[in-house]
Amino acid sequence: MSKRDDYESSSEMDAMSHASDHHIRSAAGSPVPPQTPSATSATANLSGLVCNVHRTTGREPHPLVGATTTILGDKMYVFGGRKISKSRPTLTSDLYELDLPRRHWSKIETKGDVPPPRYFHSVCALGDNKLVCYGGMSPEGGPTAQNESPDAQVSVMSDVHIYDIPSHTWTRISTGEAPQGRYAHCAAILPSGAVFASSNAPLSAIHHNPSGDQPNTGSIGVELDGRGGAEMIVVGGQDSGNHYIEQISVFNLRSLKWTSTKPIGGRSCGAYRSVVTPLVSMESTKVGAGHEASMDD
Template identity: 25%
Template sequence: MDISKWPSDLAYEQWVALPVSGARPSARYKHAAAVVGENLYIHGGSRNGRYLSDIQVFDLRSLTWSSLKLKIESDADKSEDNGLQEVLPGTSDHSMIKWENKLLLLGGHSKKSSDAMIVHVLNLETHVCGVVETSGKVPVARGGYSVTLVGSKLIVFGGEDRSRKLLNDVHVLDLETMTWSLVESTQTPPAPRFDHTAAVHAERYLLIFGGCSHSIFFNDLHVLDLQTMEWSQPQVQGDLVSPRAGHAGISIDEIWYIVGGGDNSNGCLETLALNMSKLVWSTLTTLKERHPLSSEGLSVCSAIIDGEKHLIAFGGYNGKYSNEVFVMKLKPRDSSHPKIFQSPAAAAAAASVTAAYALAKSEKLDFPQIIDLNFNGVENNVLKKDINIEIDAIKEEKKVLELSIEEVTAENSRFREKIDELNSNHTELSKELQSVQGQLISERSRCFKLEAQIAELQKMLESSQSIENEVQILRRQKSALEQEMELSAAQRQGSGGVWRWIAGST
């Protein structure tokens, strides 16, 4: 690969490892990364249980790495020798966000203990770094969370705190005032999790995908409406997506790209793309077994090089730590927003909730484009008529969808009534079961008593049988004794008669 012309040599939607000139940074995972211009910045991460604290910069033109030398804020009461260790400690499971001419580093796990989430800032022009003072309801310190930039606000969701408690709360950091606030949401939120990904669509919808608890890996998709602060779990279509955690994600226009991840046993080989307007999953490419990108704890960013969009991936762990840089050139896509009646989700009656979600996005995204159109004369009038017809058609479809939602709501109510009835029957049956179990216990007790009595009677019977045998023996002995006495008496009588006969004859 010709380094000076490497972007033009790439095929579309294929991962390619970039040749690196010179030294590379340490292999790692669970680091933080961001692209600024044509430079990839990475900070920290973990390797063999050790937290890393360096900031490395990869030049996407020269394909060379360099270490960023930081300067400490002048008012920081620290020596130059230990200042870096104090301001940017070794950290993993954290996030890096570009804001104006700065990089913000949020949270994560490190040896430096803190009860609340800390925000570090690095000025990209002066390379001065320090800690940002924040106020409000500061979230508890955590790692493995997601953070998303929406306008001038950061949306933080979930993660795992220092005591390994899983979280599913939502916090907002206003970057203008550096004030934290806790979001009070409605409906059912995602299960507590960490190592998931998040993206924002149309500046209104926060999407949460995947992640894991301490025993379960998820492949679900949840949506938080940032205007109503209401959670939903819309129906998705397209390719089947396997559960994963530790993956990386980046959204570009309508598409949310997902790379890597795994379930502690197997790494995910496919690179996924979610069309956030249509809520349809597709697979861009599938890697070979044990590929460095089929890893957990990798990072993925986007960069524009020679006018074309690229994905930039770094690091990760799949049994082996990686420090390679991979790039994928993306195919140019039609930037026009799909209309709701073109959406597969809208065409399916079973996906009415999803279609309503997509409709709201279509109204938000398409109508401003219509307003910005500026033609004159007859062409403008004709265009307005066409637009009005299209608007009327969309409104009619919206009515149909609303009716479908009402039907689904009514059916849900019927299901709830049936469930309540089943629960009531279950409660009654449980009571009857408990009663029968009580009766069985009492009957068993009676059986035990009867068996004990039977055993005693058997012993008595055995004892009476032996007594009867002894009586029979005694009777036989008595009979024999009586016979002997009779015989002896007879003998005495015979002897006396003889003597009387002798005496008479004399």
């Protein structure tokens, strides 16, 4: 691979030194030795940065770099990534499912428009039974994981695939004009907002709206129904030249159309392998307001 070679080498060495078959390992804290079944029933203490290691059964994934892990209900899904191997590192499009209550791994046999092998992409949960895969780096020409050369060049993708969990089927989404490809970005899905003004609107939607810098607004969240009605927000990442991307791109999962922001003057939203989280139950004005804001609710 020609991109991020130094970073990948250090990541792979770290993963190889910490990889342990049939265990779930937290990213926080130092490695913890395997525990007995009675000990592993303890709850992780997030405030104290305490993590547990759990034994698992089944067919676990190969140690990977640049794969995604996505929680949906009581399942965790691991997709794609670069297999760690001293002799033949390859990209994969394999999908694994971890049943969290049973701690059991399964490799899912998928069908349909399976995304090409890739890494440093994003996969977000949509509704109760779908996953949305976007972007990342994939071998040029779209070779399979089985015939990929270790020295193959990669291209940066801007494609969207949706996986339906009940049918085990991937569908590639035709999006028309898409933003520039990116990898190592962060993405999140949140319900669409629809600003309204109607004579039939309920009284609770009517606000006094004085002139000023921050006028009141009213909005209705569109129900997340698994068929659309949501937007995927894509932030940061890098392009094929390893330049940070300053645009924030939004993909509407109902209209299947992209919109992008203009670069924010004087501020940077460039991010590499970061995290973005939707804030759907808290007003943005209360962020950083401290204890007094919570007392006002």
